[in-house]
Amino acid sequence: xxxxxxxxxxxxxxxxxxxxxxxxxxxxxxxxxxxxxxxxxxxxxxxxxxxxxxxxxxxxxxxxxxxxxxxxxxxxxxxxxxxxxxxxxxxxxxxxxxxxxxxxxxxxxxxxxxxxxxxxxxxxxxxxxxxxxxxxxxxxxxxxxxxxxxxxxxxxxxxxxxxxxxxxxxxxxxxxxxxxxxxxxxxxxxxxxxxxxxxxxxxxxxxxxxxxxxxxxxxxxxxxxxxxxxxxxxxxxxxxxxxxxxxxxxxxxxxxxxxxxxxxxxxx
Amino acid sequence: xxxxxxxxxxxxxxxxxxxxxxxxxxxxxxxxxxxxxxxxxxxxxxxxxxxxxxxxxxxxxxxxxxxxxxxxxxxxxxxxxxxxxxxxxxxxxxxxxxxxxxxxxxxxxxxxxxxxxxxxxxxxxxxxxxxxxxxxxxxxxxxxxxxxxxxxxxxxxxxxxxxxxxxxxxxxxxxxxxxxxxxxxxxxxxxxxxxxxxxxxxxxxxxxxxxxxxxxxxxxxxxxxxxxxxxxxxxxxxxxxxxxxxxxxxxxxxxxxxxxxxxxxxxxxxxxxxxxxxxxxxxxxxx
Numbered sequence: 338x339x340x341x342x343x344x345x346x347x348x349x350x351x352x353x354x355x356x357x358x359x360x361x362x363x364x365x366x367x368x369x370x371x372x373x374x375x376x377x378x379x380x381x382x383x384x385x386x387x388x389x390x391x392x393x394x395x396x397x398x399x400x401x402x403x404x405x406x407x408x409x410x411x412x413x414x415x416x417x418x419x420x421x422x423x424x425x426x427x428x429x430x431x432x433x434x435x436x437x438x439x440x441x442x443x444x445x446x447x448x449x450x451x452x453x454x455x456x457x458x459x460x461x462x463x464x465x466x467x468x469x470x471x472x473x474x475x476x477x478x479x480x481x482x483x484x485x486x487x488x489x490x491x492x493x494x495x496x497x498x499x500x501x502x503x504x505x506x507x508x509x510x511x512x513x514x515x516x517x518x519x520x521x522x523x524x525x526x527x528x529x530x531x532x533x534x535x536x537x538x539x540x541x542x543x544x545x546x547x548x549x550x551x552x553x554x555x556x557x558x559x560x561x562x563x564x565x566x567x568x569x570x571x572x573x574x575x576x577x578x579x580x581x582x583x584x585x586x587x588x589x590x591x592x593x594x595x596x597x598x599x600x601x602x603x604x605x
Numbered sequence: 606x607x608x609x610x611x612x613x614x615x616x617x618x619x620x621x622x623x624x625x626x627x628x629x630x631x632x633x634x635x636x637x638x639x640x641x642x643x644x645x646x647x648x649x650x651x652x653x654x655x656x657x658x659x660x661x662x663x664x665x666x667x668x669x670x671x672x673x674x675x676x677x678x679x680x681x682x683x684x685x686x687x688x689x690x691x692x693x694x695x696x697x698x699x700x701x702x703x704x705x706x707x708x709x710x711x712x713x714x715x716x717x718x719x720x721x722x723x724x725x726x727x728x729x730x731x732x733x734x735x736x737x738x739x740x741x742x743x744x745x746x747x748x749x750x751x752x753x754x755x756x757x758x759x760x761x762x763x764x765x766x767x768x769x770x771x772x773x774x775x776x777x778x779x780x781x782x783x784x785x786x787x788x789x790x791x792x793x794x795x796x797x798x799x800x801x802x803x804x805x806x807x808x809x810x811x812x813x814x815x816x817x818x819x820x821x822x823x824x825x826x827x828x829x830x831x832x833x834x835x836x837x838x839x840x841x842x843x844x845x846x847x848x849x850x851x852x853x854x855x856x857x858x859x860x861x862x863x864x865x866x867x868x869x870x871x872x873x874x875x876x877x878x879x880x881x882x883x884x885x886x887x888x889x890x891x892x
Contacts, residue, residue: 351694355706358691362713362766365724368734372727380737421620428616440617447628449816449872451824453841454861457848458631461638461858465648482628485620494775536715543717545827550848559719566723566831575727578720585715589708596704 366582373575390572391580397573399561407542407558410473414480415538421481422488422533430493431501441493448486452546455483460550476551483547484537491536495529528596535588543581632865639859646852656859666843670863673840676754677822680761681815684769687762688814692773697782707774714767722831725760729832752834760828765818772817776810812875819871824864840864 368381373390375381394400425444429437447455459479463469499522507517523530541548545559552560558577565574639656642649660666695706713721728734729750736746749755784806788798804811824841833839840860847857 348694348698351690352698354690355694358687358766359709361763362710364734365721365728365763366713366716369724369727380732380734380741421623424616425620428613428620432613432616440621443624444620447624449820449868450628450632450865451821451841451868453824453826453845454635454865455628455631457844457857457861458635459627460848461854462631462634465634465638478627482624485624489620539715539717543715543720545717545719559717562719562723563827566719566726574723578716578723581720582712582716585712589712589715593704593708 369575370579370582373572373579390576394573394576394580399556400558400573400577403556403558403561406473406552406555410476410480410548410557411538411542413477414484414541415534417477418481418484418488418537419492419530419533421485422492423530425485425489426492426496430496430499444489445486447482448490452483452544453550455479456547456550459547463551471551471553473552473555476548476555479547479551480541480544481537483544484540487536487540488533491533492526492529495532496526499526528592531592531595535592539585539588635858635861635865638855639862641855643853643855648854656856659856660859660863666840666860669838669840669843672754672838673823673825674867676758676761676839677819680758680765680822681819683758683762684765684818685773685811685815687766688770688773689811691770692777695774696777696780703778707771710767710770710774714771718764718827721764722760722827725763726831729756729759752832752837754833754837756832756834757825757828757837757839760832761818761822761825764828765821768817769814772814773807773810776807776813780807809876816868816872816875820868823868824861 371381371384374387375385376387376389377385425440429440429444433440456479459475459482460471463471463475469475503521503525504514504517507521508514512520543559545557545563548557549560549563562574562577565571638648640652640654642651642653642655660670695703699706716724726733730736731746731751735750739746750759780803785798785802788802789795793801824844825839826841826845829837829839829842830845833842841864844857844860844864847853847860
């Protein structure tokens with residue numbers, strides 16, 4: 338009897354700890370959700386439902402142009418890093434051979450260099466070589482370096498168990514490499530690609546450190562938020578933050594549902 | 606064979622070339638810049654060790670660095686200690702809710718450093734939730750969590766917790782728990798099963814998790830600037846100021862090189878202690 342009893346104690350104390358930690362992670366998010374909907378943002382309890390801060394956010398042109406810039410940046414970065422990450426994943430898993438580990442470490446290396454160093458060093462390079470102040474292109478490239486590693490790791494995790502003989506089988510049956518990619522590989526691996534696209538998109542949408550040093554005068558959303566933060570937090574920022582959280586939440590739910598459906602379809 | 610070689614070259618060399626051009630080359634530029642000088646916002650291209658001399662002798666920079674190092678080690682250790690039970694619970698008892706638990710970790714991680722700091726400020730600030738509740742209950746506000754190193758510490762934990770839990774979770778989910786059962790069947794008690802089987806076999810994942818929190822904390826600039834208060838200046842924040850307000854790029858570049866070297870040294874020390882084969886790493890190549 339005794340071992341069962343202490344097993345249960347361990348299990349329930351771990352569960353309690355898990356709940357505390359998740360509460361710690363989500364309490365600020367929920368708090369600013371209430372704060373954004375309240376006329377008293379400092380202590381919004383009991384909760385209200387007041388969308389005036391959202392209206393002020395939507396009519397603020399500074400946020401609008403910054404948001405448009407961020408969208409362009411994030412869209413280009415996510416596509417570029419997913420394409421590069423996919424090439425790297427297939428390269429390492431299929432053609433890596435003896436040097437697979439070496440390439441894998443090299444491709445994951447940007448994770449181990451902090452974003453601010455990435456931003457500063459890229460800025461130093463462009464300035465020293467081209468006397469360039471930084472523009473959208475350099476910001477996209479530097480963000481891609483950072484997101485590339487995430488894309489690579491996500492897709493490697495998803496493709497690790499992929500059976501490459503399926504591609505060969507398709508080619509043997511007469512499919513062109515492109516067709517074998519579209520009809521065999523893509524349907525099986527797209528959750529990994531979606532995961533990589535979403536992660537890279539959201540990371541570069543919200544990242545400040547890399548873009549800050551490479552964009553010059555072009556404002557992005559986190560830069561505007563950061564600027565506003567230095568003059569005191571305003572309810573508009575809470576509204577903006579809540580909206581971004583909501584979008585991330587919906588994207589993750591969509592990914593979860595699509596993976597779940599695919600898993601069910603695949604298994605039975 | 607020819608075709609295979611071409612494919613291989615395309616698949617491995619395009620990403621490698623990209624990283625060489627836009628990741629390795631900038632770091633080299635940073636090293637070069639750190640050996641030059643800045644005078645009146647202009648870069649003077651003469652080789653000198655002056656920047657490193659300044660960093661090694663001026664007490665302010667030494668204080669910033671030691672504070673950053675202590676903060677990064679503290680944050681890393683605390684995060685590993687918090688993340689292990691969480692990841693362990695999700696893997697052992699999560700059952701079919703595993704995916705949901707792990708995705709719940711992704712959502713706070715993806716909402717971005719600035720926005721998460723805004724949220725945290727709503728909790729910890731002078732008029733935030735914690736102090737607001739304390740004042741309402743008639744207690745004195747906690748000074749400790751406003752604009753102090755303690756506030757920075759909480760912020761770092763909050764920022765990097767999802768990343769560290771996910772790393773350890775990924776390590777544990779690939780761990781074969783039959784090994785732990787075998788040890789326990791052979792008579793090992795719970796403590797020995799953990800210290801001699803579960804922990805060493807997941808050490809490489811733990812080290813990666815530690816580094817993923819250690820490195821950004823070591824060079825953090827936003828958190829101390831926003832939450833650190835008067836005595837909370839960290840090395841990365843000082844470095845950002847060299848590139849911003851003070852315009853002393855060369856000195857900032859030298860600080861960047863110091864940060865990079867220390868991250869690399871920490872990574873080397875930790876991975877030296879980890880024998881990949883002993884930690885259950887089976888390699889990537891599956892020919």
